[in-house]
Amino acid sequence: MNEYDFTDPLTFLALTGLMFLMVVFRYTLVAGIFYVIFYIIDPKSFRNRKVHKPTKDKKQYRREILWSTLTSLFFAVAGAGMVVLWQKGYTAIYEDVNDYGWWWLPVSFLIAALIHETYYYWLHRWMHKPQVYRLIHKVHHDSHITSPWTSFSFHPGEGILQSVIIPVVILFLPMHYWTIVTLLTFMTLTSAINHSNVEIYPKGFHKHWLGKWMIGATHHSLHHTQYRFNFGLYFTFWDKWMNTESDKYPKDFERHTNSSNS
Template sequence: MNGRTSDVAGLVATFFGQAVAYFGVVGLVWLLVWKVFAARLAGRKVPTPRPSDRAQLLHEVRYSLATLAFGTLGVVVISWLSEHGYARLSANPADFSPGQLALTFGGLLLLNDLWFYGFHRLLHTRWAFTHLHSVHHRSVEVTPFSSYSFHPLEGFLLGAWIYPVCLWVPIWLPMLAALQALGLANNVMSHLGYELWPAWLVRVPGLRWVNSATFHSLHHTRVNGNFGLMLRVWDRLLGTEVPGYDEVFRSVTKSGSSRRAP
């Protein structure tokens, strides 16, 4: 096997590895929440004006595969930057102090969240929405399969913060993997369609700034607000939170309550 053939084989293996892991996680969550426990969780279904159908599900799977393919190219770029000494990545924990690791982890989480908020607002401008972001908003009722259903260029833009950052900031490789896993978990939670957080989430100082399935479902049903990824902070500070979010959240998390359409 020559070098080029083994490179292509490596790429295909990376893509299939990511696809199997992604669809394994998303499929299992969908099976549990949308099928096995659907009746028990019926009171926690976030109301939607347009239910998902088979065509939407196929659309979500198709675009998720495109997003994963671009993600594979991202892995290639990061590997190239690392191999040629540009990216400051290390697999050795001895290269970092505990304080440095904690600071980098918190800083990158915040940066990712702010980057997402900024680009998400740009994606809601007329041209970008028509040509890119409408792919994601094809899902009015979100399902776990909506999590990676993006136009490939949008998927690239939302994750592109890592390229300039890895040139300047020393990053421990397992931390990068943990950030990716946390991002996926948050994405699946946001597109669950069911609210699993307890009712007191929006009453506890600190925790009330954390995102929820209701928060992001309202973004898909009302479109013009709730742009945040993991935190509500940016929407609160910049006045883009959907009015009545707390009320809808309380309605969805109060068992036996009368439901209010979004």
């Protein structure tokens, strides 16, 4: 960490460029795998699990990839900023697992994910206020029928708002750097799952002790069609507590998982 001074403008620019390549690679890899499997290699096997008939609008895919690439730039700047804060000793990031013990790795991951969930839920509801929605959130909802490429398809304003939470969390929550990487990968993976337009979870999962708290494609697709429900990111608990979970969700989930290929 002390080998380079990341506050140097050129070094920071190089770090941001590296972060950008990493974020774009992760997004392209995860979204690409889902898209290739669900829509190219074996679309028939997932036909009954598709939440909506997939869009044939190639312009939408190109637009989603363009917005997602721009969002990746903001995520990269945030990531580079985290490294600078870490180097200067302003964060709670640590390198030796033994500093907090192995048990703290999953606990810190869960705490960070719950903080992120809470931040996103209330941010998301705020972005659905009419004036804010038209200004920054409409870009994401232009994808009425989502695809894996929709994952990071945000207006720059929304991209910035979404990029700031993890840098804030690491200021006070002790996290091993590999836990942070795992959380960011989890974010990319779940975003691709939720926007894939294919329900990957098994029959009855929405009633399972774990599954009833997890968001999937059926749950999030209802947000893109109903707008006023299902605001969560990873988990359903805020939607349940605030009575913003769509009452269509159980029936829709059962319909998409009751086919013979489920």
